Every structure is written in C-alpha cells, then in structure tokens.
Amino acid sequence: MRISLRKVEYECRQRGLNIGGLLREAAVSRNAFYSLARKDYVVPLSLVRIAERLGVSVSTLLEETDTPVGRMKALAAEAGRISRLYPEVDRDNVRHALLLLSEKPVERLRRALRRGRLFDIR
Amino acid sequence: MADSSIFGERETEFLRELVRQKVEFMVVGLSAAALQGAPVVTQDIDLWFRTLSDPGIERALKKVRGVYVPPTASTGPMFAGRGIELFDIVLRMDGLGGFDEEKKHAIKVPLGRLKVLVLSLERVIASKKAAGREKDKIMLKVLADALIAVRYHERSVSRRTAPRRRKPWHPTHPS
Numbered sequence: 001m002r003i004s005l006r007k008v009e010y011e012c013r014q015r016g017l018n019i020g021g022l023l024r025e026a027a028v029s030r031n032a033f034y035s036l037a038r039k040d041y042v043v044p045l046s047l048v049r050i051a052e053r054l055g056v057s058v059s060t061l062l063e064e065t066d067t068p069v070g071r072m073k074a075l076a077a078e079a080g081r082i083s084r085l086y087p088e089v090d091r092d093n094v095r096h097a098l099l100l101l102s103e104k105p106v107e108r109l110r111r112a113l114r115r116g117r118l119f120d121i122r
Numbered sequence: 123m124a125d126s127s128i129f130g131e132r133e134t135e136f137l138r139e140l141v142r143q144k145v146e147f148m149v150v151g152l153s154a155a156a157l158q159g160a161p162v163v164t165q166d167i168d169l170w171f172r173t174l175s176d177p178g179i180e181r182a183l184k185k186v187r188g189v190y191v192p193p194t195a196s197t198g199p200m201f202a203g204r205g206i207e208l209f210d211i212v213l214r215m216d217g218l219g220g221f222d223e224e225k226k227h228a229i230k231v232p233l234g235r236l237k238v239l240v241l242s243l244e245r246v247i248a249s250k251k252a253a254g255r256e257k258d259k260i261m262l263k264v265l266a267d268a269l270i271a272v273r274y275h276e277r278s279v280s281r282r283t284a285p286r287r288r289k290p291w292h293p294t295h296p297s
Binding site: 078079081082085086089090093094096097098099100101104105106108109110111112113114115116117 | 129153157165234263264
C-alpha cells in the first residue's frame with residue numbers, strides 16, 4: 001500500500017491547495033513527503049503480510065483513531081469496564097475522570113478553578 | 123479547552139520561580155486532585171511549604187512583584203499580588219505526616235515545561251478524610267471514584283505498552 005500522488009493532488013485541488021502549500025500547512029518537509037511517496041509500502045511490512053495471509057486489503061484491518069466519536073466510544077467503554085469491575089463507583093465520576101485524563105494537567109487545573117469560581121465553592 | 127486566563131503566565135511564573143529558587147513545596151488539596159484527573163472544583167491552589175522561612179520564597183515573590191502577608195489573629199499567612207492571590211499557603215495537612223514524609227508520596231506533574239511536586243491522589247483522600255469537614259465529605263466519593271479510574275487507566279496504558287503480566291490487577295476501592 002503506497003501513497004497515491006494522484007489522490008493527494010486531487011484532495012489538494014478540492015481545497016484550493018497545491019502540494020507545496022499542503023506540506024507547509026501540515027508542517028511536513030518536502031523531503032519527508034517525497035521519501036514516503038517513493039516507497040512501495042508506507043505501512044509496516046508485517047501488517048502487509050498479515051493482510052495477504054487473510055486475503056484482505058490492509059485498509060480492511062485499519063480503523064480511524066482519535067476521531068471525536070471514536071474517543072467518546074472508547075472512553076464510555078473504559079468507564080463501563082471500570083464500573084463493572086467496581087460496582088460501587090459512580091459511572092459519571094469515572095467517565096469525567098477519564099475525560100480529564102485525556103487533557104494536559106494544566107487544563108485539568110484550569111477547569112477545576114474556572115468551575116470553582118463559577119459556583120463559588122470553597 | 124479551559125480558559126487559560128485563570129491559570130496563566132503569572133501563576134506559572136511564580137511556580138517556576140519557586141522551583142528555580144529550590145523552594146521545597148508541593149501542590150496539595152483539590153488542586154492536586156484536579157491535576158491528577160479528579161473531576162473536582164476548587165477556588166484556589168494550596169501550596170504546602172516545607173518551611174516559610176526559606177529565603178527563596180521571598181526571592182520568588184520579588185520576581186513576580188508579590189508580597190508575603192504575615193498571619194494575624196484571624197487569618198493565616200497569605201500571598202498578595204497579581205497572579206499569586208490564587209495560591210493559598212498550607213503549613214500542615216490534616217491526617218498526614220510531615221512534609222518530608224509526605225514528599226515520598228508526591229509525584230511530579232508537568233505544567234507546561236515546568237514540573238511541580240503534587241501530593242498523590244491517595245494522600246489527598248487521606249487528608250480529606252482526616253479533615254472531616256462537610257465540604258470534604260462531599261468530595262470524598264468523587265475523589266475515591268477518580269482514584270479508581272486514574273489507576274485503572276494507568277494500568278491499561280502500561281499494559282498496552284509493556285510485556286504481558288500473569289496476575290490480573292484488582293485495586294480496592296478507597297472509600
């Protein structure tokens with residue numbers, strides 16, 4: 001599985017970009033991009049072999065990560081696992097804690113302070 | 123993303139100066155819990171100092187144009203000045219050992235490029251239990267649940283990145 005320059009150019013055109021502009025905005029060097037584009041396989045060879053053994057394309061074995069919906073589903077699933085293991089916990093408390101763990105500590109602190117100020121809790 | 127004006131450059135600068143001056147302190151209370159992922163609310167950031175006579179505190183205050191307000195009959199010691207009124211001074215913690223003992227339970231938490239010592243969630247819970255105030259009792263359930271979530275999450279992250287363990291892990295609920 002390799003990068004299709006044709007597809008990249010097509011997606012660029014759709015957004016009024018050229019490849020140079022795209023690379024600048026994406027903070028990817030031309031060297032890095034064209035060295036990737038020259039490769040026959042941009043996914044690990046072991047994954048290619050697994051896909052070949054299964055007789056499917058590599059893309060069949062991949063899934064999107066880090067989409068908002070994916071993140072919330074993963075978070076809800078983890079909260080579910082924890083509350084099944086610890087029936088005494090409040091699932092909402094667990095879910096909120098997990099949500100905060102995906103943020104930087106300073107952002108967690110800001111949230112706590114902002115809400116504290118809002119509700120005048122001491 | 124939370125509003126960055128509520129804990130911005132001024133507050134960070136004070137903490138940075140304290141670290142630079144090698145002042146021994148740690149973040150405690152609900153701010154410590156929040157930094158570790160507990161969904162709590164708080165109005166101030168409690169800083170527990172090993173000793174208030176550390177001259178580094180004065181130097182750090184000078185850098186941020188803050189001042190130390192000595193205790194009176196009705197108030198404890200305080201900091202005054204823009205950006206540092208958010209910090210409360212703590213000299214002892216209910217139900218916990220001394221500063222040096224509790225430092226062993228503290229963890230380093232990054233605040234941008236700065237790393238500060240923060241009392242562990244377990245010890246925050248212990249101090250809230252010992253304090254026994256109504257507002258602390260209300261928070262205990264949230265803190266205990268958060269502790270379970272945080273530790274479970276840490277374990278699952280380390281399981282994903284480390285070799286397999288044979289024994290399953292089952293922490294006990296701290297409530």
